[in-house]
Amino acid sequence: MTDTAPGTATTSRRYGTRPTMKDVAARAGVGLKTVSRVVNGEPGVTPDTERRVKEAITALGFRRNDSARILRKGRTASIGLVLEDLADPFYGPLSRAVEEVARAHGALLINGSSAEDPEREQELVLALCARRVDGLVVIPAGRDHRYLAPEIAAGVATVFVDRPAGRIDADAVLSDSFGGARDGVAHLIAHGHRRIGFLGDQPGIHTAEERLRGYRTAMAEAGLPVDDAWVSLGPTDPERVRAAAIEMLDAPEPVTALFAGNNRVTVTVVRVLAGRPRPVALVGFDDFELADLLSPGITVIAQDSAQLGRTAADLLFRRLDGAGGEPRRVVLPTRLIARGSGELTPAP
Amino acid sequence: MTDTAPGTATTSRRYGTRPTMKDVAARAGVGLKTVSRVVNGEPGVTPDTERRVKEAITALGFRRNDSARILRKGRTASIGLVLEDLADPFYGPLSRAVEEVARAHGALLINGSSAEDPEREQELVLALCARRVDGLVVIPAGRDHRYLAPEIAAGVATVFVDRPAGRIDADAVLSDSFGGARDGVAHLIAHGHRRIGFLGDQPGIHTAEERLRGYRTAMAEAGLPVDDAWVSLGPTDPERVRAAAIEMLDAPEPVTALFAGNNRVTVTVVRVLAGRPRPVALVGFDDFELADLLSPGITVIAQDSAQLGRTAADLLFRRLDGAGGEPRRVVLPTRLIARGSGELTPAP
DNA sequence: CCTGCCGCTGACAACGTTGTCCAGGGGCTA
């Protein structure tokens, strides 16, 4: 309490009056630029002078002010990462991969969550642009990214991940949602299922729509009809998903298998099924930890989220290094991992 | 390819030649400061002038350069978060909580992973200080944070989370590792176990030592001896943990229960136990998703990592708002969640 | 009608760094 008595009578800023290069120069008895040279390891400084400067730096506790440096140099050596939810395990490996690549290029990572709110996404992205990040990796929440066009034109390299940009043409790195879902549903069909439910994310989200398309395609390819009651799209909060699943399972002609559109849905469905006597087959999009230890193990369509992040960041830095050309769309394959839950056969 | 022909003959910077307030002022036919006023919503501008300025802003695609703003104002409105691994599910809710608080205070989050490497931690922290973040939330990897003393003295508010700072006195927000471990081990003892193994993180890590101390205390309170072979500390990679667990379980006098020192250890132990015929009791530190759906459900000592992050960030911003006083140490309680694996009784 | 005040606007300096350019001195060569 005592050490923060407000209004000390000095005219100095009450806080953060840090030493500058000027102070270091004065103390070392050299010119400003000489300090700059030492700090940046530039050549052309006598060992003796260098020593004096370094002593002054330690004595004063000097630390270069990167804001000034950035202002002068134009590049911030930082990239922005906008994702949906920092706490979603799907984004953990992705973030880390982006960070690794950024680190390898000497860049820091500024990130934030959009919470699936397009407005918040835009707000965040523009704040990052105001910070003059060199580039952006965005997992889009909104469907219209025209607001980014001037930024991209001004040189902010931008790569979209997991979902493509809306209404602008931009680099994107995606998983093969369509193919993955088709494979998963085909897998269920191959094990004898004819009535298969699809529980997905909100319509309007690209991955949700692609996965639904994969489901419909697999069903059509097998010549199976799709009852409207078997498809449920919407928010992935447990309550809604639980209700939707139960409705399909308790219908007069119940589904015998479920396809879950993403990891959160899968987990909720697992909880629902755990409470029911009759086994129901399940395939989920996205792998998750411990999926193999449940009984039965959960069969999933795995996407490599770290690879997604790495690919996106690599592409970003290639752009920053001057790689030109048309916006690219990279689609990474998915992989079906059979663990038991997808191999259950329908009750006779 | 064609649009990046190098060396265009103009003298302009090849990239990022963004319009400035000066450009906007020229286009709108007003002074520089007037533009600044409009951009920052300051009063004292005629509606008509404001309209002209806003038109010029949209026409030119102007976006304020926050680097210059930061340089001028001294505050960056950003905080740094240094954690061990962005991909560890334990840190997801923590990061998100920190981000939420930061957002509520209008600050951005810059973060990075130390990968448990003290050198990398220091490098990252100092880079953040060079960026002049207003504050730092650090999950320390190293044991000596004296390098931070000048920064803290210079006004960088710093809060340590999960583990305290080493060799400096600083704010810290911790979970009750000692009490949690003692409770967990006592729980096993209460269910009849006498030979209990402890699988922990590296010695030197504060939480690892506190949890071990909790284990020893619980054993001592029950008057039980502790065989050296029952305690294994070290890196938490699955191979080492697996080997250590198997050694304890296959000893001539095998342990009948295990206490796992953190979530990664717990998961590895679950995998080990899944392959063995005889049931072994298990209590793990940290809760994790699906712990309840395994059979048996995994009994855990839960710590609220979101609360940890929220508390730390709140404390940080209180410091930034001028709250003084001695460095504080906040310890949050843990909670034992019984799910079955801790309630198994030893084979007769 | 004159004076004084207020509301709006703009000129200017400063934030801390880096790039450019020039000066001075010492060593080497002719």
Place this chain on the structure above:
DNA sequence: TAGCCCCTGGACAACGTTGTCAGCGGCAGG
């Protein structure tokens, strides 16, 4: 010994923004 060159060091401007301050014009009151 003189001249030249290179090596080291420093003065200065510029990056884009904001805070300070002063000027200008209009309006109200005396």
